[in-house]
Amino acid sequence: MGIGNAIAQLFAQEGARVVAADIDGHAGAATAKKIQEAGGHCFFRHCDVSEESEVKAVVASGSKEFGQAIDVLLNVVGIAHESPAHLLDLADWERILKVNLTSMFLCSKHVLPGMLAARRGAIVNIASVQGLFGFPSNPHYAASKGGIISLTRQMAREYASQGIRVNCIAPGTVETPMTAQVIARAPNPADLRAAWEKMHPLGRVGRPIDIARGALFLASDESSWVTGQCLVIDGGLSSAVL
Numbered sequence: 001m002g003i004g005n006a007i008a009q010l011f012a013q014e015g016a017r018v019v020a021a022d023i024d025g026h027a028g029a030a031t032a033k034k035i036q037e038a039g040g041h042c043f044f045r046h047c048d049v050s051e052e053s054e055v056k057a058v059v060a061s062g063s064k065e066f067g068q069a070i071d072v073l074l075n076v077v078g079i080a081h082e083s084p085a086h087l088l089d090l091a092d093w094e095r096i097l098k099v100n101l102t103s104m105f106l107c108s109k110h111v112l113p114g115m116l117a118a119r120r121g122a123i124v125n126i127a128s129v130q131g132l133f134g135f136p137s138n139p140h141y142a143a144s145k146g147g148i149i150s151l152t153r154q155m156a157r158e159y160a161s162q163g164i165r166v167n168c169i170a171p172g173t174v175e176t177p178m179t180a181q182v183i184a185r186a187p188n189p190a191d192l193r194a195a196w197e198k199m200h201p202l203g204r205v206g207r208p209i210d211i212a213r214g215a216l217f218l219a220s221d222e223s224s225w226v227t228g229q230c231l232v233i234d235g236g237l238s239s240a241v242l
């Protein structure tokens with residue numbers, strides 16, 4: 001299960017009416033079906049969130065479906081690709097920046113008018129510890145995640161006086177399809193998994209629900225005096241780095 005999937009399920013359990021958007025139509029529809037079968041409200045829209053016209057259409061259909069402007073935006077999308085900078089193609093650099101960072105600008109841009117009209121809203125962006133600390137082989141991913149943290153701070157300042165809070169989360173390694181692919185490609189998957197567990201002082205990698213709980217806090221009124229922050233949820237990884 002991905003982090004977005006866990007967030008959609010937790011928010012629906014808490015009574016949110018969820019519009020889930022993903023480029024993977026099969027997985028997105030399955031998530032929406034699971035939530036509906038459990039009695040929650042969720043509908044799925046196929047969307048490449050790095051394309052402005054598609055984002056605009058999803059925001060409009062979400063507002064129409066539920067008869068109100070979107071009041072909470074979770075920007076979760078992210079793709080990874082490994083290469084040191086001197087071997088990295090410009091096309092891969094641009095692709096990662098577009099999907100990971102530009103998409104969060106686009107989704108925010110099209111959700112904000114409704115939040116500004118309502119004078120309330122919460123945006124939560126998923127960054128990464130790779131936006132805070134240096135790790136090998138991911139210059140474009142790290143740059144996109146650092147950009148998300150800066151964008152979060154800037155937008156928090158811009159919209160605070162209008163009742164809109166903007167925060168982000170920097171997860172450590174979380175067990176999802178993204179990291180499963182990295183493990184599967186490793187020469188010795190069991191060794192890599194053990195190394196990841198050891199790297200996190202709490203002795204395990206994260207679960208998607210660990211991140212979803214943080215997102216719920218930042219989206220809810222429980223965090224009504226929190227904006228412009230980066231909540232690190234990493235099993236203690238960054239305390240060990242420091």
Ligand SMILES: NC(=O)c1ccc[n+]([C@@H]2O[C@H](COP(=O)([O-])OP(=O)(O)OC[C@H]3O[C@@H](n4cnc5c(N)ncnc54)[C@H](O)[C@@H]3O)[C@@H](O)[C@H]2O)c1
Pocket residue numbers: 001002003004021022023024027047048049050076077078079099126127128129170171172173174175176177178179
């Ligand atoms: N898994 C980790 O260890 C980890 C750690 C730190 C940060 N993160 C971040 O958490 C977020 C979620 O990661 P995950 O591990 O759940 O990944 P995942 O690969 O499991 O899920 C990512 C989802 O994004 C969708 N997607 C990809 N490109 C898209 C596009 N252009 N438009 C719409 N949807 C698109 C995919 O179909 C997939 O459903 C990402 O931003 C990732 O960078 C993950």
